[in-house]
Amino acid sequence: MPLAVSLIAPSSFTAPEAVAAGIRGLEALGVEVRGEAPLQAPERYLAASREHRLAQLHAAYDDPETQAVWAVRGGYGAAQLVDGIDWHRLARRPKPLIGYSDVTVLLDQCHRHGLPALHGPVAKAAGGLLEDSDAERAIIRRQFEETLALIQGPAPxxxxxxxxxxxxxxxxxxxxxxxxxxxxxxxxxxxxxxxxxxxxxxxxxxxxxxxxxxxxxxxxxxxxxxxxxxxxxxxxxxxxxxxxxxxxxxxxxxxxxxxxxxxxxxxxxxxxxxxxxxxxxxxxxxxxxxxxxxx
Known part of the structure; x- marks a missing residue:
C-alpha cells in the first residue's frame, strides 16, 4: 500500500495552484494525499479561521489511514492553535507532523507532548519536483525521499x-x-x-x-x-x-x-x-x- 498523508493548512493562505502542484509532486513520489475539504477558507492572510484550522488538525490525526500530517506551508498562524489542541486526542494515533518556518511552533509543542515531529520541507515545495531544473529537482527529490523515509521509521x-x-x-x-x-x-x-x-x-x-x-x-x-x-x-x-x-x-x-x-x-x-x-x-x-x- 502507498504511504498516505493528511494535508493541513495551519498557518497562512497558499495559492490553490501551489497547493495543487505540491499534491502532484507528492503523488509523483507514490504518496497518497488526503485531507478534509475545504483545505482553506481564507480569512485575512490566514488559510482559514482558527476554528477551521483546529478542526482540520484534529481530523488529520483522527484519520486511521494516514501515516503523517503534512503542513502545506508556514507563514503565520500556527501559534494561534496551540491552546486549542486536544493533545490526548492527537496521542490516540501518534504520527509525525511535518513542516518548518511558522510550523516550528507546532513541531516544538508536539515534541513536548511526546508526539513525533519532522522539521522538513512543506508540502507545497513538492511542486518543485515537476517544475524546476534537473539539478534542482534532484536536490528536492533527495529531501523529500529522506522525509518519506523518516515518516516510516528511524533513518540516520x-x-x-x-x-x-x-x-x-x-x-x-x-x-x-x-x-x-x-x-x-x-x-x-x-x-x-x-x-x-x-x-x-x-x-x-x-x-x-x-x-x-x-x-x-x-x-x-x-x-x-x-x-x-x-x-x-x-x-x-x-x-x-x-x-x-x-x-x-x-x-x-x-x-x-x-x-x-x-x-x-x-x-x-x-x-x-x-x-x-x-x-x-x-x-x-x-x-x-x-x-x-x-x-
Whole structure:
C-alpha cells in the first residue's frame, strides 16, 4: 500500500495552484494525499479561521489511514492553535507532523507532548519536483525521499557544517529549534521555546535584515531560551540582508557570547533550495565537521 498523508493548512493562505502542484509532486513520489475539504477558507492572510484550522488538525490525526500530517506551508498562524489542541486526542494515533518556518511552533509543542515531529520541507515545495531544473529537482527529490523515509521509521542522516571559532571536538544532545524569528516571537508566552539541557539548537530564517535577526536572537538569549543549550547550528538565511561587511556568523557569535555557546554554520536546512529534514528532538552528534542525527 502507498504511504498516505493528511494535508493541513495551519498557518497562512497558499495559492490553490501551489497547493495543487505540491499534491502532484507528492503523488509523483507514490504518496497518497488526503485531507478534509475545504483545505482553506481564507480569512485575512490566514488559510482559514482558527476554528477551521483546529478542526482540520484534529481530523488529520483522527484519520486511521494516514501515516503523517503534512503542513502545506508556514507563514503565520500556527501559534494561534496551540491552546486549542486536544493533545490526548492527537496521542490516540501518534504520527509525525511535518513542516518548518511558522510550523516550528507546532513541531516544538508536539515534541513536548511526546508526539513525533519532522522539521522538513512543506508540502507545497513538492511542486518543485515537476517544475524546476534537473539539478534542482534532484536536490528536492533527495529531501523529500529522506522525509518519506523518516515518516516510516528511524533513518540516520548526516549533514555538513563548519565550526565558527573554537568548539569541542564532539558534542551530543537533542536536536531542536527551527525558525529564529518564530521562536523569538514566543518569548514571554505560555508556548515559549526553551532548549533542553545539552541541546543542539538549529536556527534558520528568510528575508530578514541582519538587525532583526540580531534582535530576535537577543530575545532568545536574554529570555533564557538557550541557557541550557550546548551549541547553536546555523542553517540558511535566504534573502537576509547584511549591514556593511559584518558577516551574520560574527553577529551571532557576539550575541551568544554571554552564554559561551559554540557556534556552527553551513547546515543545509532552511528556506532555500537546500532544506534537508531532521527528526525534532532526536539525538544529534557534532563531530568532524558533520552533524549526525540518529533519525
Amino acid at each position: 542522516l548526516d549533514y555538513p557544517l563548519t565550526a565558527q571559532g573554537d568548539a569541542p571536538a564532539r558534542l551530543e544532545g537533542p536536536v531542536v529549534g527551527g525558525n529564529l524569528t518564530t521562536l523569538a516571537s514566543l518569548v514571554g508566552t505560555p508556548t515559549a521555546f526553551t532548549a533542553p539541557k545539552g541541546a543542539l539548537v538549529i536556527l534558520e530564517d528568510v528575508g530578514e535584515p541582519y538587525y532583526r535577526l540580531e534582535r530576535a536572537l537577543w530575545q532568545l538569549v536574554h529570555g533564557g531560551a538557550l541557557t541550557d543549550a550546548a551549541a547553536v547550528c546555523l542553517g540558511t538565511f535566504e534573502g537576509c540582508t547584511p549591514y556593511g561587511e559584518t558577516p551574520l556568523e560574527a553577529i551571532v557569535a557576539e550575541t551568544l557570547a554571554p552564554l559561551g555557546l559554540p557556534l556552527f554554520a553551513g547546515l543545509p536546512v532552511g528556506h532555500g533550495l537546500h532544506n534537508r529534514p531532521w527528526r525534532y528532538g532526536a539525538t544529534g552528534r557534532l563531530e568532524g565537521g558533520r552533524l549526525f542525527i540518529e533519525g
